[in-house]
Amino acid sequence: MKKINLYFYAPLILAMSLFLCSCEDNDSPIVEPNPLETAHFDIWVSIGGNGGMGSGNTQLVNNTKTLDDSNIVIDYKGSGVDVTAKLFQESIIKGQYYYQIPQEKDRFGKYRIGETGIETVQEVAFGKNTYKDRRYAHAWIGDNTFVVLAANGDKDSVIWTKFNANNMTIIAEGSLKGLKDTLTAYSTSGIASFRASDNMILYSYCHSKSKLRKGVYMAFINANDMSVVNTVEDNRAAFMAGTAYGQLLQNKSFFDTNGDYYLACNTRIEGAASRTEQFGSLLRIKSGETNFDKSYLGFRNASNSQGKLVTVQSLASRKALVYVQDPIYTQAAGWRNNYNCYYATLNLETDELTKFDIPHSEGTFSQRSVMFGDKAYIGINPESSAPCVYVYDVDSEYLTKGLTIAEGYSFDRIVALDDAE
Amino acid sequence: MWSIISFIILLCFLPIIGFGQKILFLSGEIKNPNGIPIPQAIVTIENSIKGTLADNNGKYSLEITPGQHTILVTAYGYNIQQEVIDISNSKSQNFTLQELTIDISTINVSGKTKSQKIREGSFTVNSIKIKGVASCINNVNSLVGRSSGIKVRENGGVGSDFDISINGLSGNSVRYFIDGVPLSSIGNGVSLANLPVNIVERIEIYKGVVPINLGSDALGGAINIITKKNVKNYIDASYGLGSFGTHKVDFNSQYTNPKSALFIQPSVGVNYSKNNYTMKNVEVRDGIRFKKVDAKRFHDDYLSFITQLKIGVTDKKWADLFSISTSYFYSDKELQTGSLQTWVYGMATRKMKSFNISGQYKKNEFFIKGLSVNMSISQTSDYKIVTDTVYRQYYWDGSYSQASGNEISGGVKSIRNIERPLTIARANFSYSIKNKHVFNINYLLNYLKNNRSDNLDSEFEPTKDIFSKQIIGISYSQQFWTDNLNNTFFLKDYISYLEIGQDDKYWITGSDIIEKITTANNIGYGFSSRMRFFDQIAIKGSYEHCVRLPLAREYLGNGTSIDPNFKLNPENSENINAGFFGTFHLTPKHSLYYETGLFYREVKDYIRYVPDQNEGNGQYDNVKNVTVKGVEGELIYSFNNAFQFIANFTFLDERNKTKYKDDGKPDISYNNRMPNRPWLFSNVEFNYRIKNVFNLENNQLKFSYSYQYVHSFLFTWEQYGTQKAKIPTQHVNNLQLSYSLKNEKYNISLECNNIFNNSIYDNFYMQKPERSFFCKLRIFINQ
Structure with missing residues (x-):
C-alpha cells in the first residue's frame, strides 16, 4: 500500500517541483530558509586569558541568534553561563549538543548549554578504554555514532571507542591493530576525520616526543571494524598542527568540495629559540586515495614560510580559511608577543594566500571562525579595539563587520548549534 | 590612605604632655642567685594592671604612682618574688629570683602575660599562649585558626595540605618560624599541623608588618612559634586518640645539669590518621551511569614522625645560649584527590624525609655593653618521592x-x-642604648637546590634548579615616656637568584x-608605632613597603599537585595597619580586653593559587594589582579567672584592582572581589573553669565551646x-571538656568537633571532616 502511495505522489511532487523551478525562472526568487531560524551561536569567552588548552581561567558562554549585526555588543556581566566548574571548552559538537569528558574526568557526557545553565543530557562511564580529558581525537561515522581515539597510557598503542550519541552508550572499543610505523611512542591524541565515500577513518599521528618528530603518519581505518587498511608516512612536514588535543577546540583538517582531504601541519623553524616557533604546510590526500598526494604541498607562500598554521577550515570554491601565527607579517615583536595572528583565505589550487583586511588578533588556543550557511564568521581579539566578529560572504567575497564583544574578555570560540526542540 | 599614614607619622613625633598625676619610676635589675640577669621577667603592681617587661639584660623600668605598693616579679622557671615598697620618689630596686621548685604551670601570674605584652607592642600581632590549652588541643593549626583575622584552609583531614591567610593575604604570603628561624629548616614537610604541641610555649602571629629580626619577606605576616624555655627539667608526654583512626603521640623533655648548665632536650612527635571520613553526596559508578552516595575516603592515610635532639649550654660567660640540634622528619601520605574533589586517586603516594643539623649562638653584652647577637645556621637534606x-x-x-x-597528571x-x-x-645584631634606643641588623640567607629525577619515566630528563634569597634588614627602635610611646623604623633589602x-x-x-638565570634586588621599608594613653586606650599603627619573593613551592611547585611557575614576579605591597586596644577592669574580678584594627594592603603582582581545572594540577600565578581592605575586632571578657568569653570577626574586601x-x-575583572576567598568570618568561644572539683585540691575542670562562621x-x-x-x-x-589533676600534672581532655555534623569545605569546595571526636591524655612532670 505504501508503495502505491509513493508511486502515486511522486509524479505530483515532481510536477510541483518543476512548477516551483519555473517560478524561479519567472523572476520570483525562492526565499532560502534562514538557517538561523533553527540554530544559534554560542560564544565562549574567558576572563584572565585564553580559556582553552591548559588554562584554568573562568569560562563563560552566551548565545545569540545573529553574529551579523554590528550594533550588538555582548557583555557577560550578569548574563551568560559560567561553565568553569563543569565543562571544558574542548568538545565534540553536533546538533544541539556538546559531547566531552567533563571536569569529573571519568566519563563522557552529552550536554546542552541553555540560557539558565548546563543541562546534563546523559553521561556514560568509561568502558575498558579510558581517555584523558581534552586529549582525544574524534570522528563522526554516522548521524548518531562517533568514535574517539587516543594513545594509551604507555603511548605504545592507539585505543578507540565508538559511542551511540543518542543514548550515550558504548557500542564497541578496542585498540588499533596493524599500524605500520617506526615510532616508539604515539602522539597523545592525533587527528581523526571520517571519509564517508569509502567508510574510512583517516587518522594522523606522529611521535609523542617533540624532539623526535620527523614526519606525519596517516592510518586508513575501516570504520566498521576499525581495522587498519593502510599506513603511510609523509616527512615533508614534521608533525600535525595539533598533536595532543585532536580537533576538540580547533579545526586542523577538512575535506574540500572535491572530497580531497587537507591536513594542517607544522615544522619547527631550524635554530629557533623556542619549539613553538614553527612554519606551516598543508598536506593532501586525494578523494578515495590511501596515500598522501606527493604532488601537493600547500601554504608555501606565507611570509617566507614562517607562518604557523593554527586553524584551517574549508570554504566553498576550493578555498580554505586559515588562521596563522606569523610575527613577521603582523610585525609583532616576536612569537611570544600578542597580536601576531591573522586570518586569510588560501586558494587550494594556486596556493595564493589572501589576507583579510582586518586587524591582527591574539590567541592561538581558540577557534573563533565558523562556517554557517554561505558565510564565514571570523572573530578576532584585536589590539586597539574590542573583540568582534567579521562576516565573510563566501560567494561575493564581501566582508562586513558583525557584532562586538565588550572589552576585557578573551574571545575564545564561536560554536554553531541547533536550537533545542 | 595617606591621611592614615600622616596621622601615624604625626603620632610618632608629637610631644605628649603629661597625664596630670605625679609619675614616678621604679627601675632596677632582675637576676638569678648566680647574678645572671633574667631576661623577659615580668614586673607588675598587685591589684593593678600596670606592669612592664625586663629587657634582655634583666633591666626594667616601671611607671608607678606615689604610695605603698606590692610589687610582683615573675619569670618562667623562677619563683614569684613579692616585695612591698613605699615610694615617694623615683627609686632603684633590684630583685633576685629563686629557681622554681614547684610546678611551673601552677604559677598564677597577675598583671600582663607575655602574650598580652606582645599584643600591646607596636606591631599588629596576635599572641596565643599554649599553656593551659596544651592538654586539650591536638594540633597548633586549629588554635591558630580561631584567632582574629586568621583563616586556615585545610583541604582534608590530618596531614592534608593547608594554607593560612592573615588579614586576607594567602598562605604563602605568610612565613613560618620556630624561635625566629624559618620552620622549613627542620624539613619541608614540617608544618603547624604536625609539629608536636607540647614543645610550644606560645605562638606569635604578626599581621602585615613583620619585625626585621625575623628576617622575613613575609607580606601577609608571619607566625613565630616560641618553644618552651626556662623550665629546667621536665617530661611532657601525651597520647591522643580520635575519629578516623587518628593517633597522636608527643614526647618532649629537658634535663639540665645544674653545675655545667648543659641541657639536653629530646622531643618526638608521631601523627597517624586514616582520614577515612565520609564524603557526602559524591558520585560513584552505577553500571555505565553514575549515582550519588555518601562514601568514606579510602586512600588518605597519613603518618608523620618527627624527632629532635637539642644539646647546649646556657648562662656561660662566652654564651647565653649555645646549642646544636639535629632532627629527622618522615612523612608518608596517601593522596586521595587532586586540587578538586572530583579527581579521585587511589594509589598515588607522597613520602618526605628530612634530616637537619643546626646550631645556634646567643649572647648579650657581646664584646661591648648593649650589643646582643643571635646567630644560627642549619643544613637540611630534604627528599620527596611522589609515586x-x-x-x-x-x-x-x-x-x-x-x-x-x-x-596525578595523566x-x-x-x-x-x-x-x-x-x-x-x-x-642578628642588636645594640641597645639605655633600653630606649635599639639598633638592629639582620641577615638571612636561604639557599635551596631543586634536583628532580624519575625512576620510571624514561622521557623525564633529570633537572637541577637553584633558588636562593638573601634578606638584609636594619631597624631602629625608640621608647619614650616609660615605653608609653614606642616607634620602630626599618629598611630591608631583598636579593633573589x-x-x-x-x-x-x-x-x-x-x-x-x-x-x-635571573637575579633581582628589591628594597622595602616601613615603621611601626604604639602610643599608650591609659590602660583603657592605646593606639598603634604600622606601615611597610614590602617585597615578597616567591617561595620555592611557588616557583618550583610541590612535585605533585602544584606545577612550577617561573614567570612569577615578586609581590610588592603597601601594608598599613592601624588600631586601638585597651583593657577595662570593671571590678577586680571582671576584665574586658578589646582590640580593633583596620588594615590596608595594596599588592602588586599578588601571588594567588589557581587550581588548573584542565591539567588537574594547580599553579601559583600573579594578579597585577589587588587591594585588600578590612576590619577586624576582638573582645575578651574574663571573670575571676574562671569564665572567659572571646569573640572576634574579620571582614575583608579583597579586590582585583588591575x-x-x-x-x-x-x-x-577589575574591582571584582577575588574568588575562592572567604571574606567574612567570625569565631566565638566560651571557656569555663572550675577549680578543686570533687573537693580535691589542685585539680580543675575546663569546659569550652567554640563556634566558627564563614560566610x-x-x-x-x-x-x-x-x-x-x-x-x-x-x-x-566544637565542644571540649578537660580535667586535670595535681596542678595540671595529669590531664585528660575530650573534644567533639563539628558537633552538628554540618558540611564544611575548603576554599575550592573540597569536603572537610564531618563530626569527629578526640581524646587526649597528657602527663607533665617537672622539677
Whole structure:
C-alpha cells in the first residue's frame, strides 16, 4: 500500500517541483530558509586569558541568534553561563549538543548549554578504554555514532571507542591493530576525520616526543571494524598542527568540495629559540586515495614560510580559511608577543594566500571562525579595539563587520548549534 | 590612605604632655642567685594592671604612682618574688629570683602575660599562649585558626595540605618560624599541623608588618612559634586518640645539669590518621551511569614522625645560649584527590624525609655593653618521592577502571624524586642604648637546590634548579615616656637568584620564555608605632613597603599537585595597619580586653593559587594589582579567672584592582572581589573553669565551646555569568571538656568537633571532616 502511495505522489511532487523551478525562472526568487531560524551561536569567552588548552581561567558562554549585526555588543556581566566548574571548552559538537569528558574526568557526557545553565543530557562511564580529558581525537561515522581515539597510557598503542550519541552508550572499543610505523611512542591524541565515500577513518599521528618528530603518519581505518587498511608516512612536514588535543577546540583538517582531504601541519623553524616557533604546510590526500598526494604541498607562500598554521577550515570554491601565527607579517615583536595572528583565505589550487583586511588578533588556543550557511564568521581579539566578529560572504567575497564583544574578555570560540526542540 | 599614614607619622613625633598625676619610676635589675640577669621577667603592681617587661639584660623600668605598693616579679622557671615598697620618689630596686621548685604551670601570674605584652607592642600581632590549652588541643593549626583575622584552609583531614591567610593575604604570603628561624629548616614537610604541641610555649602571629629580626619577606605576616624555655627539667608526654583512626603521640623533655648548665632536650612527635571520613553526596559508578552516595575516603592515610635532639649550654660567660640540634622528619601520605574533589586517586603516594643539623649562638653584652647577637645556621637534606605508577581512574567507592594515564597528571608511570637541600643562615645584631634606643641588623640567607629525577619515566630528563634569597634588614627602635610611646623604623633589602634547569611542561611553567638565570634586588621599608594613653586606650599603627619573593613551592611547585611557575614576579605591597586596644577592669574580678584594627594592603603582582581545572594540577600565578581592605575586632571578657568569653570577626574586601592588563586592554575583572576567598568570618568561644572539683585540691575542670562562621563565597569572578558555583555559608560548632589533676600534672581532655555534623569545605569546595571526636591524655612532670 505504501508503495502505491509513493508511486502515486511522486509524479505530483515532481510536477510541483518543476512548477516551483519555473517560478524561479519567472523572476520570483525562492526565499532560502534562514538557517538561523533553527540554530544559534554560542560564544565562549574567558576572563584572565585564553580559556582553552591548559588554562584554568573562568569560562563563560552566551548565545545569540545573529553574529551579523554590528550594533550588538555582548557583555557577560550578569548574563551568560559560567561553565568553569563543569565543562571544558574542548568538545565534540553536533546538533544541539556538546559531547566531552567533563571536569569529573571519568566519563563522557552529552550536554546542552541553555540560557539558565548546563543541562546534563546523559553521561556514560568509561568502558575498558579510558581517555584523558581534552586529549582525544574524534570522528563522526554516522548521524548518531562517533568514535574517539587516543594513545594509551604507555603511548605504545592507539585505543578507540565508538559511542551511540543518542543514548550515550558504548557500542564497541578496542585498540588499533596493524599500524605500520617506526615510532616508539604515539602522539597523545592525533587527528581523526571520517571519509564517508569509502567508510574510512583517516587518522594522523606522529611521535609523542617533540624532539623526535620527523614526519606525519596517516592510518586508513575501516570504520566498521576499525581495522587498519593502510599506513603511510609523509616527512615533508614534521608533525600535525595539533598533536595532543585532536580537533576538540580547533579545526586542523577538512575535506574540500572535491572530497580531497587537507591536513594542517607544522615544522619547527631550524635554530629557533623556542619549539613553538614553527612554519606551516598543508598536506593532501586525494578523494578515495590511501596515500598522501606527493604532488601537493600547500601554504608555501606565507611570509617566507614562517607562518604557523593554527586553524584551517574549508570554504566553498576550493578555498580554505586559515588562521596563522606569523610575527613577521603582523610585525609583532616576536612569537611570544600578542597580536601576531591573522586570518586569510588560501586558494587550494594556486596556493595564493589572501589576507583579510582586518586587524591582527591574539590567541592561538581558540577557534573563533565558523562556517554557517554561505558565510564565514571570523572573530578576532584585536589590539586597539574590542573583540568582534567579521562576516565573510563566501560567494561575493564581501566582508562586513558583525557584532562586538565588550572589552576585557578573551574571545575564545564561536560554536554553531541547533536550537533545542 | 595617606591621611592614615600622616596621622601615624604625626603620632610618632608629637610631644605628649603629661597625664596630670605625679609619675614616678621604679627601675632596677632582675637576676638569678648566680647574678645572671633574667631576661623577659615580668614586673607588675598587685591589684593593678600596670606592669612592664625586663629587657634582655634583666633591666626594667616601671611607671608607678606615689604610695605603698606590692610589687610582683615573675619569670618562667623562677619563683614569684613579692616585695612591698613605699615610694615617694623615683627609686632603684633590684630583685633576685629563686629557681622554681614547684610546678611551673601552677604559677598564677597577675598583671600582663607575655602574650598580652606582645599584643600591646607596636606591631599588629596576635599572641596565643599554649599553656593551659596544651592538654586539650591536638594540633597548633586549629588554635591558630580561631584567632582574629586568621583563616586556615585545610583541604582534608590530618596531614592534608593547608594554607593560612592573615588579614586576607594567602598562605604563602605568610612565613613560618620556630624561635625566629624559618620552620622549613627542620624539613619541608614540617608544618603547624604536625609539629608536636607540647614543645610550644606560645605562638606569635604578626599581621602585615613583620619585625626585621625575623628576617622575613613575609607580606601577609608571619607566625613565630616560641618553644618552651626556662623550665629546667621536665617530661611532657601525651597520647591522643580520635575519629578516623587518628593517633597522636608527643614526647618532649629537658634535663639540665645544674653545675655545667648543659641541657639536653629530646622531643618526638608521631601523627597517624586514616582520614577515612565520609564524603557526602559524591558520585560513584552505577553500571555505565553514575549515582550519588555518601562514601568514606579510602586512600588518605597519613603518618608523620618527627624527632629532635637539642644539646647546649646556657648562662656561660662566652654564651647565653649555645646549642646544636639535629632532627629527622618522615612523612608518608596517601593522596586521595587532586586540587578538586572530583579527581579521585587511589594509589598515588607522597613520602618526605628530612634530616637537619643546626646550631645556634646567643649572647648579650657581646664584646661591648648593649650589643646582643643571635646567630644560627642549619643544613637540611630534604627528599620527596611522589609515586604514581598505575593507570587507573578511581571512584569514591574505591572501585576503579583502567585509565590511559597516571593518576596525578595523566602522564606515564612515574616515581618522581625531588631533592631539595636547604641551607639557612641567620645573624642578628642588636645594640641597645639605655633600653630606649635599639639598633638592629639582620641577615638571612636561604639557599635551596631543586634536583628532580624519575625512576620510571624514561622521557623525564633529570633537572637541577637553584633558588636562593638573601634578606638584609636594619631597624631602629625608640621608647619614650616609660615605653608609653614606642616607634620602630626599618629598611630591608631583598636579593633573589633563580637558576632554571627544567624545561618539561614548558607551556605551563614558562621555562622556555624566562631567562635561565635571573637575579633581582628589591628594597622595602616601613615603621611601626604604639602610643599608650591609659590602660583603657592605646593606639598603634604600622606601615611597610614590602617585597615578597616567591617561595620555592611557588616557583618550583610541590612535585605533585602544584606545577612550577617561573614567570612569577615578586609581590610588592603597601601594608598599613592601624588600631586601638585597651583593657577595662570593671571590678577586680571582671576584665574586658578589646582590640580593633583596620588594615590596608595594596599588592602588586599578588601571588594567588589557581587550581588548573584542565591539567588537574594547580599553579601559583600573579594578579597585577589587588587591594585588600578590612576590619577586624576582638573582645575578651574574663571573670575571676574562671569564665572567659572571646569573640572576634574579620571582614575583608579583597579586590582585583588591575584596570589594564599588560597589553593595555582593560581587565574585565577589575574591582571584582577575588574568588575562592572567604571574606567574612567570625569565631566565638566560651571557656569555663572550675577549680578543686570533687573537693580535691589542685585539680580543675575546663569546659569550652567554640563556634566558627564563614560566610558563603564564590568559586569564580562574582559579576560574570549566572548559575555560579558557590561555597556555601559554613557553621562549625566544637565542644571540649578537660580535667586535670595535681596542678595540671595529669590531664585528660575530650573534644567533639563539628558537633552538628554540618558540611564544611575548603576554599575550592573540597569536603572537610564531618563530626569527629578526640581524646587526649597528657602527663607533665617537672622539677
